[in-house]
Amino acid sequence: MMAHATIYVGCTVPLLLKGAQSRLFPSHSPLGVLRHSAFCYCTGNGTIKSKRKMDHLERTANNFRQEVITQAKVCGITNESETVKRLRLAITNKDFTFKAGQWVDFFIPGVSVVGGFSICSSPGLLEREGILELAVKHTVHPPAHWIHTECTLDSEVALRVGADLHGYQEGKGNRHKLGTAKLYYSAKNTNELLFKKNILGLMKAFPGKITCCFHVTQQHSQICKELQPHITEGRISEKELEKHVSSDTSWYICGPPPMIESISKLLTNIGVPRNCVFFEKWW
Known part of the structure; x- marks a missing residue:
């Protein structure tokens, strides 16, 4: 599958950064091949149904996992926001x-x-330095709470990889043409726009191929000059998204359940086919 354009809509940006940091859309792009359980389509009426709250292992029980479990040591902790x-x-x-x-x-x-945490660094960093990075938002969920309250340098944990988006297609020689990627990224304020410098760097490195519109909903301080041309105040709107609707555009949504629910309904309203809309279901 070759996508002329890819639209990312969300409150977090792991897929864009991970794909781009490994030199942006490798030959077997995760944007093209989506394993059955790793992403979810929108439902018929644009709603997303969830049953009782399950823990991470229950929710992802049917997803692919590597057999390798590795020990890891915390060698850096940074407050991204x-x-x-x-x-x-x-x-x-x-x-x-x-x-x-x-x-x-x-x-x-x-x-x-x-x-269960998405990886926010590239495979290249692991190959070069033996380092993997995670960005974890504070919640009362025990693993996230531990990271924010008890984790220290040299803390030891164990990791196992899940959700291989390349799936069975890898190695079959499929090539994917480099298309364009548009990111709509919404947060409360610019301090919560994680990896904004990385994103601006990618926009400069791939002019015309990667563009981003940052949205802030509760900004009270002055916005720095570097960000000002890319900032829109208020939520992501239907008017902004409808100009990207076409038969060869794929849409990826990432964020909390209410946001995914709202954007999926919006996309349905503007005529985006259900099979072109994908999102990670982490609840």
């Missing part, structure tokens, strides 16, 4: 690998609940 910490993890097992679009099962000694 007031609510998000970035962890740098030194990987001890040289056989541990991952591809853009995957998450990790996150095992913490003494914590019975297993976490």
